[in-house]
Amino acid sequence: MQRLEKLLNELELEFTCIFARNYNLMLEVKKEGAWNEEERQKLKNIVKIELVDKKIQAVSEFCFICHP
Numbered sequence: 001m002q003r004l005e006k007l008l009n010e011l012e013l014e015f016t017c018i019f020a021r022n023y024n025l026m027l028e029v030k031k032e033g034a035w036n037e038e039e040r041q042k043l044k045n046i047v048k049i050e051l052v053d054k055k056i057q058a059v060s061e062f063c064f065i066c067h068p
Helices: 002-031 037-061
Strands: none
Touching: 002 037
């Protein structure tokens, strides 16, 4: 159970970074006045892809031996 908790904590940290980075990008696009449905959809797709990629990476790199 502790291993799963450590993995989930790692994912939480990574997801927070993804959301914060993309939120800042959204604010920048809004500031430039270029925010529209197309930009929203692009950013949504980027976040979706980054989350999937990060889940795969975190699970494959997580060392269950180091975190018994």
